[in-house]
Amino acid sequence: APTISIAKSLLGCYLINGKCVGKIVETEAYLFDDPASHSFKGKTKRNEAMFGEAGTAYVYFIYGNHYCFNIVTNKKEIGEAVLIRALEPVEGIKLMKNRRGTYDLKNLCAGPGKLVEAMGISKEDNGKDLLNRKLRIEKGRKVKNIVQCERIGITKGTELPHRFYIEDSEFVSKR
């Protein structure tokens, strides 16, 4: 399916890593011809996982402290991915709280760097496929009210409405 559709249909699905489970409530799509996408200027060592098969994890390091988690969505060599921006914690909440150093449920996974820390995802997961592994995606219920709007934290491609979130979720990073 096209990356935009995948970004929408991932809402309501579950991201699982070991004993931690979170429901995906916020995503962003990054396309090959999108100036905000890491793949826009071609393949480099940093972004090469983004050019892998659909279903590959793309984990990158940002701002000196944080990692972000993406799911690669297109054919090999076509660099497209969906950034997971927020989760509703479902299982393994105690472990998430320990990893994050906070007890505020709404603040555990409300942001791309936060959810990576809470779920225990690491740079070792970069380039791994997400099928039948410790780190994987499972289908959830179909979601009704999806909000589509502009993406957050970028300087290029800001006009593209490629961010999606579940309207009534308390766990999105920002309204």
Add this chain to the structure above:
DNA sequence: AGAGCGATGGCCT
């Protein structure tokens, strides 16, 4: 070899 930067988060006002 070195400057500049980035799909963030936490703390401060």
Add this chain to the structure above:
DNA sequence: GGCCATCGCTCTA
């Protein structure tokens, strides 16, 4: 709302 820590990678020379 603003500031800034912090670091790997890319770009330029």
